[in-house]
Amino acid sequence: MTTYRFAVNVLPRDGILDPQGRAVEQSLDHLDVAGVAGVRVGRRVELTVEAPDENTARATVERLARDLFSNPLIEQATVETLGGAAPTTRVAAAR
Amino acid sequence: MTTYRFAVNVLPRDGILDPQGRAVEQSLDHLDVAGVAGVRVGRRVELTVEAPDENTARATVERLARDLFSNPLIEQATVETLGGAAPTTRVAAAR
Structure with a gap:
């Protein structure tokens, strides 16, 4: 696993x-x-899944995204694999 | 711009x-x-910025992220450039 x-x-x-x-x-x-312009406010859920392989893990997450984390009638859920590949920078904390 | x-x-x-x-x-x-495990729930804000170049646009977003969208004492804000490069898949809508 x-x-x-x-x-x-x-x-x-x-x-x-x-x-x-x-x-x-x-x-x-x-x-x-x-x-x-074009400001959209939503939610972000990060989670760790233990599974035999990544496809199985992703399937679990996609099910949760659809069934629990979003209301598909009015919301769009996207699943992102985390691992440092995304072009993300930390914002320095204000004092 | x-x-x-x-x-x-x-x-x-x-x-x-x-x-x-x-x-x-x-x-x-x-x-x-x-x-x-390790479930963390937060917010996601998507927005469009008009600026002369990407660095200026990103500086605006980082300021908003720090000063308006988050409480730096207890929250960590990260800025992501959108454009289809991120490893993201859409979750099919449930009927």
Whole structure:
């Protein structure tokens, strides 16, 4: 058995109203931050799965993403394999 | 000016208690899903920034990630450049 780490991103589907995203956009106007648009706010779940191989692990995660972590009627879930390959940078903590 | 699309992932820092993640783990036990551990639940914000170049756009996003989208005391924000390069698969919608 091997352990695999995944992330599930859950975001409102295109065309579905996203009140949180709209609220962020309006806040940015008030804060004089220009040039930001198309804000969508969702959830991210990271988890470790122990399975004989990666396909089995991913199948488990995709089932959880669909059945538990998202409402497929209004949300789109995507599964991401974690392992440092994604172009991600840490944001330095503010003091 | 060019538009760039980013995602900001906000997750509880290592060592910070994550009650939502614990709740998911406990639910999975009840649902007979085995082998899942280390569940962390956070937020994901996707947004488009218009800027002269990608570094300027990313600087704006990193500022927002630190100052608005996260609480740096207990949360870690990471910025991801979107563009189809990430190893991401769509989860088929349940009917």
